Amino acid sequence: MAAPEAGIDVALRARAVDAITTQLHRLLKRDGPITEDMLMAEHLGLSSSLGLELLLEVEEVLGVQIDVETMDPERTRTVGELATFVAGHGRPW
Amino acid sequence: MTALDAVSVYTPETSVPIEDLSEPLGLTDMQVKLFRRFHGLDEVRLDRNRSLHDLLRCALHGLTALGGNENRVRYVIHGRAMPVVVPYPENPLHDVCREFGLGHASTFTVTQQSCASGLLAVELAGRLLAEDSRPDALAVVLTGEKAFTRDAQLLPGTSIFSEGASACLVSTTGQRDRLLSYVCHQRGEFDIEIGETTERFQREYRPALASVMRQAVAEAGLALDDIRLILPHNVNVVTWQRLCLLLDYPLERVVLSNVATGGHVFCADAFANYRTALDGGLLREGDHYLVAAVGSGNGATFSAMLFQH
Numbered sequence: 001m002a003a004p005e006a007g008i009d010v011a012l013r014a015r016a017v018d019a020i021t022t023q024l025h026r027l028l029k030r031d032g033p034i035t036e037d038m039l040m041a042e043h044l045g046l047s048s049s050l051g052l053e054l055l056l057e058v059e060e061v062l063g064v065q066i067d068v069e070t071m072d073p074e075r076t077r078t079v080g081e082l083a084t085f086v087a088g089h090g091r092p093w
Numbered sequence: 094m095t096a097l098d099a100v101s102v103y104t105p106e107t108s109v110p111i112e113d114l115s116e117p118l119g120l121t122d123m124q125v126k127l128f129r130r131f132h133g134l135d136e137v138r139l140d141r142n143r144s145l146h147d148l149l150r151c152a153l154h155g156l157t158a159l160g161g162n163e164n165r166v167r168y169v170i171h172g173r174a175m176p177v178v179v180p181y182p183e184n185p186l187h188d189v190c191r192e193f194g195l196g197h198a199s200t201f202t203v204t205q206q207s208c209a210s211g212l213l214a215v216e217l218a219g220r221l222l223a224e225d226s227r228p229d230a231l232a233v234v235l236t237g238e239k240a241f242t243r244d245a246q247l248l249p250g251t252s253i254f255s256e257g258a259s260a261c262l263v264s265t266t267g268q269r270d271r272l273l274s275y276v277c278h279q280r281g282e283f284d285i286e287i288g289e290t291t292e293r294f295q296r297e298y299r300p301a302l303a304s305v306m307r308q309a310v311a312e313a314g315l316a317l318d319d320i321r322l323i324l325p326h327n328v329n330v331v332t333w334q335r336l337c338l339l340l341d342y343p344l345e346r347v348v349l350s351n352v353a354t355g356g357h358v359f360c361a362d363a364f365a366n367y368r369t370a371l372d373g374g375l376l377r378e379g380d381h382y383l384v385a386a387v388g389s390g391n392g393a394t395f396s397a398m399l400f401q402h
Contacts, residue, residue, distance in 0.1 A: 041296070047291075047292050047295055048295045048296070049249075049250035049251070049295070052127050052131045052250075052331065053123060053127060055131070056123070056126060056127055056130055056131070059130075068131060068331060068334060069334045069344060070338075071334075071335075071338075072335075072338045073335055
């Protein structure tokens with residue numbers, strides 16, 4: 001499991017991991033396990049357009065708005081990295 | 094040196110909220126939400142009562158600098174995304190040329206680079222003028238298209254097209270908006286219409302566009318920090334948010350204000366954003382600005398032009 005950054009809301013991050021994996025299973029119609037270290041594009045086949053749908057679903061489940069303007073796709077490639085970003089750069093609607 | 098002497102843009106006044114297009118375009122509620130939340134689209138401009146001929150005429154009508162200079166115009170080039178736009182033998186381009194006293198000019202259309210064909214038309218205009226025997230010769234570059242079918246209205250998961258047109262007077266002697274560099278990478282391997290390379294195209298899109306933009310800046314002997322503004326294509330906002338992270342360029346200096354209500358107008362985006370920058374006082378004398386365009390279809394084209402205002 002990737003180590004969350006200092007200062008991250010651990011509970012929110014855990015909820016983000018849960019939301020991301022649930023939505024990835026649904027969007028990709030995938031039955032197998034999805035772990036935090038998996039690369040979403042390379043390992044799971046997530047396209048950039050489906051990636052946006054994932055973000056929208058995660059926003060709705062968590063009730064936050066993700067700051068996509070500062071979201072670098074190169075640094076949010078794994079489930080764990082994306083969860084850390086969401087926990088650190090999401091604000092309530 | 095190629096220069097833009099005057100630019101006119103026409104967009105229909107009729108705005109259509111993207112929700113109203115969900116049924117005709119077959120969009121789900123989620124797809125509409127995505128367009129609003131991440132792509133930054135609120136409404137598009139469509140006018141069922143105006144033909145392509147009308148769009149081109151409106152753009153040319155706004156090109157007031159043309160008046161009195163018609164005889165100097167040697168070339169009229171229509172940069173267009175779609176190869177077939179009217180039934181044979183209609184030819185709205187020839188019709189508007191005759192109406193505006195340009196019937197004597199050599200007139201043709203380029204569509205080979207899809208939505209990047211507008212920049213190609215500017216480049217070709219400059220090349221033709223440079224070889225012309227008359228030093229005061231002018232060219233008119235037109236863009237303009239109707240979103241007349243579902244394929245012409247929607248880039249699935251990416252953008253929704255608006256209708257509009259532009260007219261641009263090009264010279265080799267103008268002192269404003271001089272073209273310093275043009276870089277164009279044609280990538281035939283991306284056959285987006287077939288669909289097999291869509292995912293790879295999505296992955297390589299931003300690096301490929303960033304590459305031509307950096308190269309255009311370098312060829313002009315400048316650095317990105319020297320660029321006052323980027324005039325983007327208006328495909329969507331999220332692409333530019335991510336491209337700015339990749340380029341390390343401030344997003345607030347990318348003219349994105351037309352995306353929400355003006356939309357992606359095929360080859361006209363660059364000219365619409367130029368007018369917005371000019372009318373909004375965003376460009377001062379001597380400023381450098383970078384124009385970027387991407388065309389995709391049967392192959393993809395990534396283009397960047399660097400101008401000095």
